Amino acid sequence: AQKVTQAQTEISVVEKEDVTLDCVYETRDTTYYLFWYKQPPSGELVFLIRRNSFDEQNEISGRYSWNFQKSTSSFNFTITASQVVDSAVYFCALSVANTGNQFYFGTGTSLTVIP
Amino acid sequence: DAMVIQNPRYQVTQFGKPVTLSCSQTLNHNVMYWYQQKSSQAPKLLFHYYDKDFNNEADTPDNFQSRRPNTSFCFLDIRSPGLGDAAMYLCATSPRNPGNQPQHFGDGTRLSIL
Numbered sequence: 001a002q003k004v005t006q007a008q009t010e011i012s013v014v015e016k017e018d019v020t021l022d023c024v025y026e027t028r029d030t031t032y033y034l035f036w037y038k039q040p041p042s043g044e045l046v047f048l049i050r051r052n053s054f055d056e057q058n059e060i061s062g063r064y065s066w067n068f069q070k071s072t073s074s075f076n077f078t079i080t081a082s083q084v085v086d087s088a089v090y091f092c093a094l095s096v097a098n099t100g101n102q103f104y105f106g107t108g109t110s111l112t113v114i115p
Numbered sequence: 116d117a118m119v120i121q122n123p124r125y126q127v128t129q130f131g132k133p134v135t136l137s138c139s140q141t142l143n144h145n146v147m148y149w150y151q152q153k154s155s156q157a158p159k160l161l162f163h164y165y166d167k168d169f170n171n172e173a174d175t176p177d178n179f180q181s182r183r184p185n186t187s188f189c190f191l192d193i194r195s196p197g198l199g200d201a202a203m204y205l206c207a208t209s210p211r212n213p214g215n216q217p218q219h220f221g222d223g224t225r226l227s228i229l
Contacts, residue, residue, distance in 0.1 A: 033215045043203055045158070045220035052215060091157060095215070103218060105157035 002027045004094050006106035013082050014114050021077040021109045023092030029053075031097040034068065034075045039108070040088040051075065082113045118142050121206050121221035128196055129229050136191040136224045138206030147189040148218065149181060150205040158205055164189060193226075201228045 003026040013019045025034065036048040049059060051068050059066045063083075067076045079086055092106040120139045128134040138147065146165050150158035162171045164183045178200070180192040193200055203225050207218040 035217055037220075043205075043223040043225065045205065045207075045218075047217040047219065050215070050217050097215070102160065107157050108155075110155075 002029075002032075002094055002096055002102075002104045004092050004104050004106035006090075006092055006109050008109045009107070010110045010112070012112045012114060015084060016081050018078060018080045019082055019111065019113075021079075021090050021092075021111065023075045023077065023106060025073050025075065025092070025094045025104075027094060027096055029096040033095045033097075035093040035095070035103070036066065036075075036077050037091045037093065038088045039091060045091070048077075079111075082111075084113050084115050087111060087113045119206055119208055119219050119221035121204075121224050123224060124222060125225050125227070127227045127229060128193075130198065131195045134193050134196055134226065136193075136204050136206075136226070138189045138191070138221055139187050140189075140206075140208045140219075141187070142208055142210075142219060143186060144208035144219070145186070145211045146209045147183060148207040148209075149179075149189070149191045150207065151200075152203040152205055152223070154202075161191070196226070196228050198228050201226055 005024045008022055032053045034051045038046045038048055049066055056068050063080045065078045089108045089110045091108045094104045118141050122137050148163040149161045151161055152158040160172050161175045161179055162181050178194050182190045203223045205223045206221045209216045209218045
């Protein structure tokens with residue numbers, strides 16, 4: 001069975017602080033894909049990143065960075081120098097090759113950046 | 116510029132009165148999904164179409180139906196909405212090989228039940 005755990009329900013930081021959002025996943029499949037989405041108050045889910053199970057390289061995109069570690073089944077997301085516009089709910093998701101279309105979402109982490 | 120378009124953004128209906136939510140896409144993706152998202156919860160997949168093939172999740176209530184008349188459009192019909200059906204409904208699309216592709220979401224329709 002597949003499962004995604006985001007243990008942090010809510011996080012508050014002061015603007016310009018760094019913040020890390022945790023994501024732990026479970027799967028027995030060797031081929032799988034991990035995603036992060038941002039959901040601002042307006043409601044739409046915005047795709048941030050995809051990582052496949054064969055690529056453990058960390059990735060940086062501007063103030064965003066992702067740390068994928070298969071040894072701990074984690075795919076953590078760090079925002080450096082946080083800004084008020086980063087306030088949103090962030091979802092980590094997992095899909096596996098042999099379940100076709102199914103996305104397994106975590107329960108989300110609500111991030112509030114205080115000016 | 117919008118690629119997955121949901122109408123309306125807000126929908127209010129009465130208890131038991133049928134309601135239809137619509138979704139259209141300009142991405143020409145083969146797969147379209149409907150999710151239900153309640154407050155402070157993760158999106159929950161209701162069903163999806165792979166081309167014309169309909170795939171219902173096992174725990175999706177019979178009250179929820181869907182239609183996909185063509186590649187671009189997909190509808191969610193709620194036959195007799197109950198108070199528990201008040202939620203955000205999200206439409207998403209993905210290409211033919213969806214497992215490794217991100218899903219592209221619309222802005223959602225927030226449904227209220229009076």
